[in-house]
Amino acid sequence: MFERIEGKVHDKDYLIMVPSEIFGIEHGFWELYDSDTEGSIYYACGKLIFEDGELIDYDGCEYLPYEITMALARSRRINL
16 A cells, blocks of 8 residues: 655656555655656656655665655655
8 A cells, every 4th residue: 555645846746656554664656747748758757665664765766856855755754
């Protein structure tokens, strides 16, 4: 089971799927794409790795996009 986090920042939409389980190591993912073309011009995605409910690592790009970082911080999955 996953907690679904969706939002929009400027011209980009994002979707984050965070595991509902908060014990042990669990995997989720994120997507970030331009709203106008539904991802034809800009699309990025990656894997999220959580331990005991807190983000410990990610994969798929060199850095976690600002929009994704801030959404995870608002959901209290990471501490800034």
